[in-house]
Amino acid sequence: MTSEVRIIAFGATASDLEWLKVGFEKMDQDTWALQLHYEGEDSEAVNAVGSDCSILILDESLGIESARDLLAESLLALPSKPLLIGVSDKYDPAWDQLIRHGAQDFLLKSADSPAVMRRTILHAIDRASILDATQEAEIRLRTIIENIDDGVLILDEQGAVMFANPATEDLLGRSLEDIYGLEVPFEIPKKANDFITIDHPGREKVTFHVHVYSIRWEGRESNLITLRDVTAEREIGEQLKLARKKAEEAAAMKGAFLANMSHELRMPLASIIGFAQLIEEGVANKDFKEFASLIQESGNRLLATINSVLEATRLDRHFIEPKLEEIRVDTLIISTVRLLQPLVGSSKVVLSCQGTDEPVAMADRSFLERILNNLIGNAAKFTDEGSIDVRWGYQDGYVRIDISDTGIGMDADFLPQVFDEFSQESTGHGRSFEGSGLGLAIVKGLVDLMKGQIEIESTKGEGTSFSVYIPRADLQT
Numbered sequence: 001m002t003s004e005v006r007i008i009a010f011g012a013t014a015s016d017l018e019w020l021k022v023g024f025e026k027m028d029q030d031t032w033a034l035q036l037h038y039e040g041e042d043s044e045a046v047n048a049v050g051s052d053c054s055i056l057i058l059d060e061s062l063g064i065e066s067a068r069d070l071l072a073e074s075l076l077a078l079p080s081k082p083l084l085i086g087v088s089d090k091y092d093p094a095w096d097q098l099i100r101h102g103a104q105d106f107l108l109k110s111a112d113s114p115a116v117m118r119r120t121i122l123h124a125i126d127r128a129s130i131l132d133a134t135q136e137a138e139i140r141l142r143t144i145i146e147n148i149d150d151g152v153l154i155l156d157e158q159g160a161v162m163f164a165n166p167a168t169e170d171l172l173g174r175s176l177e178d179i180y181g182l183e184v185p186f187e188i189p190k191k192a193n194d195f196i197t198i199d200h201p202g203r204e205k206v207t208f209h210v211h212v213y214s215i216r217w218e219g220r221e222s223n224l225i226t227l228r229d230v231t232a233e234r235e236i237g238e239q240l241k242l243a244r245k246k247a248e249e250a251a252a253m254k255g256a257f258l259a260n261m262s263h264e265l266r267m268p269l270a271s272i273i274g275f276a277q278l279i280e281e282g283v284a285n286k287d288f289k290e291f292a293s294l295i296q297e298s299g300n301r302l303l304a305t306i307n308s309v310l311e312a313t314r315l316d317r318h319f320i321e322p323k324l325e326e327i328r329v330d331t332l333i334i335s336t337v338r339l340l341q342p343l344v345g346s347s348k349v350v351l352s353c354q355g356t357d358e359p360v361a362m363a364d365r366s367f368l369e370r371i372l373n374n375l376i377g378n379a380a381k382f383t384d385e386g387s388i389d390v391r392w393g394y395q396d397g398y399v400r401i402d403i404s405d406t407g408i409g410m411d412a413d414f415l416p417q418v419f420d421e422f423s424q425e426s427t428g429h430g431r432s433f434e435g436s437g438l439g440l441a442i443v444k445g446l447v448d449l450m451k452g453q454i455e456i457e458s459t460k461g462e463g464t465s466f467s468v469y470i471p472r473a474d475l476q477t
Helices: 015-027 045-049 064-077 093-100 114-147 167-172 231-282 286-316 329-343 365-381 439-449
Strands: 005-011 032-038 055-059 083-087 105-108 151-155 161-164 193-200 204-217 220-229 325-328 349-355 360-363 386-395 398-405 453-459 463-471
Touching (some): 005 015, 015 032, 015 114, 055 114, 064 083, 064 093, 083 093, 151 167, 167 220, 325 329, 329 349, 349 365, 360 463, 365 398, 365 439, 365 463, 439 453
Parallel strands (some): 005 032, 055 083, 083 105, 349 386
Antiparallel strands (some): 151 161, 193 204, 204 220, 386 398, 398 463, 453 463
16 A cells, blocks of 8 residues: 555635645644645646646635646646545535546545545555556557467457457458458357468468457457467478378388398298208318308398398387296396307407396397397407406396497497497498398387387497396386
8 A cells, every 4th residue: 555645735725725734634644745736826737746746636616617627637747646526515416527537536525534535545546556557557468469470359249359459460361440340250160279271362271270268358258369370380281291191101111122022032042041051061072062151151141131121120110019028137148148159259358247136127038138149249249359248237127238348349420320220330342340230220129119228338449338228027017
């Protein structure tokens, strides 16, 4: 509530404002000030008052005509200041017209006690302050609405337009004069959040994202509608859907082709490898035996590539589903390392495994075996000396398996694409190592299917470390 109040009063003579002076003294307000003006002083009295006054009071002694003129002057000079009329108990009802002209209330000179007068003055000041703040907020809101790119419409109960911002002209292709007072030129969607398409005079079809809100506007139940032009976005969206459909069709055709070709190639390859074995066993000629051995070696390498392509295709097309069960990871790792020990052909490489706990994972056994075979096999292929270490243990909600080597390592720039299909750091005819570039992609796919994670760290010339995380069985519901 207002604490500092400066009251400016106007009357015909000093005696006509004595009631206010006496009442003011009885209010005993230290921070209040009263300034009196009399008719015939300065015709510019209102302007001389200044904007620092809190409230104006006009005494009935001025007469209705003079009071109305002074009221008009005060509203022009001090439009946000409240104004009260001091009247006798039996005032002329003609004074009511001043309320219509901007006065807020009456003070009954002989009937109102100082306390009532004080309360009436404070209420008038507070009402004026609220009205002023409301008007400022309305101006700010209107400025925002008139400058946004979205269309804003307000409709009455019959659907007639009561308000439209300038952006609506461009969006609908109609002037505001053609919109006000008429029904909105499109069907209002039944849902509060929807899309509509309309005919635009200059742009053929236009699609809008429409929001409908129920509000009160000028004391009436109304609908506020916002319009956003999404024609371009919808067209782009349709193009993206079409492009994605074509990409999916192409991927399906590629998968079907690879799967069919893999099956078609595996049968004759198996025959070639089998006949090469028979030739090697059945001929005495040393050169022929070597040729047959090379045929077997090349055939097995090609068969391994075909099998990898087929497995990658099945993973890509989601034809493989894991059969999850509780698996002792340490036991599986130890047996796998024992089987893969012959891959470490050099006596300069030590293959070892050890871990903590006896971790049990919720995994597919064949998936986990394939992951270990691939990662340990890669480590053996790329490590000429040093060590290959396999470690295991629990970490948070996972069983963690680390496979580290001291091999050739990889460049940091290649690591982001290491799990991509057909991705190899060494490419072209001069590459140092054979392979299809599918092994790590398959590993990543198998890990993902078991809801696990895989990470890699590598330094060129120093080695590579893979960390595989498989959900632990005791935490699964």
